[in-house]
Amino acid sequence: MTLTGTPPAVGTAVGPAVGPAVGRGVRRLDGRVKVRGMARYAFEQLAESPAYLHLLQSTVARGRVSDVDASEAEALEGVLLVLTHLNSPKLADTSDGEYTVLQSPGVAFRGQIVGCVVATSPEVARHGAELVRIRYDEHPHDTRLREDDPDLYAPDEVNASFPTDTDEGPVEEALRSSAVVVDQRYSTPMEHNNPMEPHSCIATWDESQERPTLTVYDSTQGAHGVASTLAKVLGLAQQDVRVISPYVGGGFGSKGLPHAHNVLVALAARTLPGRPVKLALTRQQMFFLAGYRTPTLQRVRIGADADGRITGLVHEAVEQTSRIKEFAEQTTVVSRNMYAARARRTSHRLAALDVPVPSWMRAPGEAPGMYGLEHAMDELAEACGLDPVELRIRNDPPADPETGKPWSGRHLVECLRVGAERFGWSRRGPTGSRRDGDWLVGFGVASSTYPGNVMPGSVARVRYGGRGHYAVHIGAADIGTGSWTALNQVAADALGLAMNRVHLEIGDTALPMATVEGGSSGMASHGSAILEACRRFREEHGESPEPGATTESAAAEHPEAKEYATHSYGAQFVEVRVDADTGEVRVPRMVGVFSCGRIVNPRTARSQFRGGMVWGLSMALFEHSIVDHRFGHVMNHDLADYHVPTNADVVDIDVSWLDETDLHLNPLGVRGIGEIGITGTAAAVASAVHNATGIRVRDLPITPDTLVR
Amino acid sequence: MPGSAGRDASAYGVGVAFARCDDGYTPDVHEAAETRETREAGEAGVASGATEAMEATEAKLTLTVDGSARTVTVDTRTSLLDALRERLGVTSPKKGCDHGQCGACTVLLDGRRTLSCLSLAVAQQGRDVVTASGLDDSGDLHPMQEAFVEHDALQCGYCTPGQICSAVGVLEEAAAGHPSLVTDPDVPAGSAVPLTDDEIRERMSGNLCRCGAYVDIVAAIRDVAAQRPPVPSR
Ligand code: FES
Numbered sequence: 001m002t003l004t005g006t007p008p009a010v011g012t013a014v015g016p017a018v019g020p021a022v023g024r025g026v027r028r029l030d031g032r033v034k035v036r037g038m039a040r041y042a043f044e045q046l047a048e049s050p051a052y053l054h055l056l057q058s059t060v061a062r063g064r065v066s067d068v069d070a071s072e073a074e075a076l077e078g079v080l081l082v083l084t085h086l087n088s089p090k091l092a093d094t095s096d097g098e099y100t101v102l103q104s105p106g107v108a109f110r111g112q113i114v115g116c117v118v119a120t121s122p123e124v125a126r127h128g129a130e131l132v133r134i135r136y137d138e139h140p141h142d143t144r145l146r147e148d149d150p151d152l153y154a155p156d157e158v159n160a161s162f163p164t165d166t167d168e169g170p171v172e173e174a175l176r177s178s179a180v181v182v183d184q185r186y187s188t189p190m191e192h193n194n195p196m197e198p199h200s201c202i203a204t205w206d207e208s209q210e211r212p213t214l215t216v217y218d219s220t221q222g223a224h225g226v227a228s229t230l231a232k233v234l235g236l237a238q239q240d241v242r243v244i245s246p247y248v249g250g251g252f253g254s255k256g257l258p259h260a261h262n263v264l265v266a267l268a269a270r271t272l273p274g275r276p277v278k279l280a281l282t283r284q285q286m287f288f289l290a291g292y293r294t295p296t297l298q299r300v301r302i303g304a305d306a307d308g309r310i311t312g313l314v315h316e317a318v319e320q321t322s323r324i325k326e327f328a329e330q331t332t333v334v335s336r337n338m339y340a341a342r343a344r345r346t347s348h349r350l351a352a353l354d355v356p357v358p359s360w361m362r363a364p365g366e367a368p369g370m371y372g373l374e375h376a377m378d379e380l381a382e383a384c385g386l387d388p389v390e391l392r393i394r395n396d397p398p399a400d401p402e403t404g405k406p407w408s409g410r411h412l413v414e415c416l417r418v419g420a421e422r423f424g425w426s427r428r429g430p431t432g433s434r435r436d437g438d439w440l441v442g443f444g445v446a447s448s449t450y451p452g453n454v455m456p457g458s459v460a461r462v463r464y465g466g467r468g469h470y471a472v473h474i475g476a477a478d479i480g481t482g483s484w485t486a487l488n489q490v491a492a493d494a495l496g497l498a499m500n501r502v503h504l505e506i507g508d509t510a511l512p513m514a515t516v517e518g519g520s521s522g523m524a525s526h527g528s529a530i531l532e533a534c535r536r537f538r539e540e541h542g543e544s545p546e547p548g549a550t551t552e553s554a555a556a557e558h559p560e561a562k563e564y565a566t567h568s569y570g571a572q573f574v575e576v577r578v579d580a581d582t583g584e585v586r587v588p589r590m591v592g593v594f595s596c597g598r599i600v601n602p603r604t605a606r607s608q609f610r611g612g613m614v615w616g617l618s619m620a621l622f623e624h625s626i627v628d629h630r631f632g633h634v635m636n637h638d639l640a641d642y643h644v645p646t647n648a649d650v651v652d653i654d655v656s657w658l659d660e661t662d663l664h665l666n667p668l669g670v671r672g673i674g675e676i677g678i679t680g681t682a683a684a685v686a687s688a689v690h691n692a693t694g695i696r697v698r699d700l701p702i703t704p705d706t707l708v709r
Numbered sequence: 710m711p712g713s714a715g716r717d718a719s720a721y722g723v724g725v726a727f728a729r730c731d732d733g734y735t736p737d738v739h740e741a742a743e744t745r746e747t748r749e750a751g752e753a754g755v756a757s758g759a760t761e762a763m764e765a766t767e768a769k770l771t772l773t774v775d776g777s778a779r780t781v782t783v784d785t786r787t788s789l790l791d792a793l794r795e796r797l798g799v800t801s802p803k804k805g806c807d808h809g810q811c812g813a814c815t816v817l818l819d820g821r822r823t824l825s826c827l828s829l830a831v832a833q834q835g836r837d838v839v840t841a842s843g844l845d846d847s848g849d850l851h852p853m854q855e856a857f858v859e860h861d862a863l864q865c866g867y868c869t870p871g872q873i874c875s876a877v878g879v880l881e882e883a884a885a886g887h888p889s890l891v892t893d894p895d896v897p898a899g900s901a902v903p904l905t906d907d908e909i910r911e912r913m914s915g916n917l918c919r920c921g922a923y924v925d926i927v928a929a930i931r932d933v934a935a936q937r938p939p940v941p942s943r
């Protein structure tokens with residue numbers, strides 16, 4: 001299964017990472033413990049005599065807590081503590097509204113934490129929570145996102161530090177003089193990450209030493225980030241907070257940053273020093289407190305000449321944020337360099353509403369943004385009378401239209417061609433032309449993209465333990481991404497060892513600092529640090545080190561990265577079948593072809609790509625958090641009503657990738673694979689639904705009611 | 710709770726495999742942690758949360774868990790899932806929703822797949838519970854578990870023990886002739902149902918996998934089903 005390839009574009013020479021392990025489809029090293037259920041996730045870590053915390057959440061969307069009666073709960077046998085703003089310890093830092101828990105009676109959204117009950121068992125904690133009577137002064141609230149909200153504003157920047165707006169060239173003039181113009185509105189709904197493992201922690205506050213310390217088992221994509229946030233908010237020294245997170249039951253962005261519950265459990269632990277306090281959010285609570293994808297209202301305008309060459313492109317998005325913390329998703333950033341438009345304008349406007357705090361959800365920005373852009377491209381192809389694959393090929397820019405930099409490796413056209421071949425795209429018929437019994441059949445296509453990200457700051461440690469065995473330490477996370485395995489592969493090759501001579505340890509702030517497992521940056525960031533630490537270890541200690549020999553290092557500088565525009569690309573092809581009577585949509589076949597630089601482990605990589613495409617399918621057909629604006633909460637806040645794909649919804653997903661190594665971004669030649677799979681998918685489904693039925697559904701999700709006419 | 714802030718990583722169990730490099734090599738950090746923690750769980754008796762109160766609402770029961778008789782006193786409101794996880798330290802079944810909506814808590818109860826979050830512990834007196842950690846009593850992997858690893862039918866692994874218990878249950882149900890929504894009505898009642906991909910997908914749809922490992926889950930089950938063709942039930 002060797003997949004090491006010849007770099008299509010050469011940068012530095014192939015580094016030491018190429019070896020017998022990298023590129024091989026090694027079985028997941030944590031697979032054996034996981035299939036037996038023996039991998040201990042945060043809530044399952046051993047704790048002696050733990051206490052259990054149950055949350056109290058506001059029942060109004062805006063207002064103030066006017067009265068708390070905890071007497072009945074406090075009288076309940078087994079209740080150890082009822083914590084509200086009235087008796088909470090003060091926080092040292094209240095600059096971040098999301099983490100400012102129980103510091104005032106104010107309520108900024110429905111479901112905000114207003115207190116908790118801690119008891120000797122989960123049953124008593126929950127019972128106690130029901131006995132606490134909280135009264136509110138309720139103020140009028142607004143949870144509805146509208147394009148014409150007079151209070152829309154431009155944030156200073158959008159997520160991942162992109163400029164809010166861009167304006168390049170005379171775009172209005174270009175649109176006026178274009179032979180063909182598409183001008184449409186698209187929307188994507190509020191969505192919730194819903195990892196299968198709920199957000200969970202066990203926190204212990206220890207005052208037995210000179211300085212208080214806090215130990216937290218947490219389900220997180222970044223242990224070091226949780227530790228530094230908790231230290232700051234609680235006024236502890238960073239080294240006095242330890243966060244441990246060896247196994248994580250999915251995150252998809254929602255565990256990328258700590259959330260309010262992390263602060264709450266620490267406050268409770270501080271009030272009960274020495275006693276481990278356990279908290280697992282319920283599935284319902286996750287819909288208020290663990291982040292979500294903002295709904296987006298998008299308008300896309302594309303002008304093209306008669307041959308389909310784009311002359312001007314405008315992509316505008318309106319999104320929501322909370323009143324206590326700003327999160328601005330980078331929805332339209334993809335349109336800045338996806339296609340060769342001479343004139344381009346993009347913008348983001350925010351409405352601060354009485355809603356929970358939005359945050360990262362798998363491919364924040366790219367996922368909704370590529371839906372709007374790629375759906376508009378499909379409409380442009382139709383308007384120009386061009387095949388949608390051909391339209392994209394015609395508009396492939398030779399260099400980054402935004403910066404003028406050369407691409408580190410842009411292979412979108414190849415992905416489209418290979419994908420068309422694998423899928424059998426040539427068999428696509430005209431709109432509404434294919435029927436098989438009750439089923440209307442259609443084919444659709446869209447492009448995928450995700451930037452190649454490397455985050456600075458990660459450090460790896462290599463230590464020789466004797467008898468041929470080496471420890472490799474880095475505080476990284478495996479959230480299902482396969483890091484336990486793939487990072488081991490990198491280290492084995494870099495040290496010139498068999499994989500079973502390398503003992504990787506991750507998921508703990510007692511290990512060297514690692515950046516968040518997010519932005520598809522894990523391998524590029526953590527893998528590069530390991531690579532350099534291994535290289536320097538050999539340089540310093542040679543092939544026959546003394547037991548105990550240790551080297552610690554960050555990734556090597558890679559100045560070349562700045563000279564290139566580094567993005568991954570892909571093409572997705574989808575067949576849909578739409579029931580002519582009920583509007584039910586089935587997706588029997590999906591094909592994805594990706595160009596993401598080197599693939600370290602084909603077996604786990606295929607799972608990442610497939611998982612991303614399942615997410616794209618889910619975005620297209622199912623996911624929709626429906627807010628009852630009268631009360632400000634998500635009504636379908638559980639897994640029965642918030643639909644994600646089941647086994648029966650997913651049939652055949654064919655994944656492949658170009659054999660490629662991109663050494664411009666990092667010495668490993670990788671660009672990241674975790675998020676690209678979700679981008680473009682929903683547009684491909686919408687394109688196929690249109691091909692099958694002639695109906696354009698521009699507001700996701702595409703549910704049966706949108707297709708029954 | 711082992712480990713406190715600032716201590717060396719080995720205090721918690723990262724470090725275990727490495728620490729053992731010198732005196733007897735343990736090949737896999739995951740296996741090492743498992744062995745050690747399982748032992749400690751047995752010793753510590755795990756969460757003794759129910760000891761401080763609540764006599765009036767308590768009940769004592771004995772049941773078999775993964776082959777061992779276990780006696781436990783629980784608050785009568787405790788689900789089987791919480792009894793296993795919080796009282797008995799058996800954390801193989803996972804809690805994804807606590808509402809019977811995800812399948813993560815699936816165990817085999819007297820041989821049939823059951824959502825342990827929807828089962829009250831006190832109703833399980835004398836019954837036999839098998840979790841994914843007890844599917845193979847030799848401590849090895851059950852063929853279904855082997856197939857899941859081989860096909861990479863898992864990512865984060867959180868839904869996985871439930872998927873596997875469910876898959877083992879599906880093989881039995883199909884062999885016993887239980888029909889599903891997609892079963893060909895012409896299959897005579899009571900005769901084994903062939904496990905086509907459609908059958909597997911339908912029967913496994915009570916187990917959500919947010920990581921989206923479905924294609925590989927079906928492949929794993931298909932493999933095991935092929936190794937063990939359904940026998941007609943008596
Ligand atoms: S935890 Fe039992 S079905 Fe979800």
Ligand code: FES
Pocket residue numbers: 196249250480862863864865866867868869917918919920921922
């Ligand atoms: S493997 Fe993560 S939810 Fe299934």
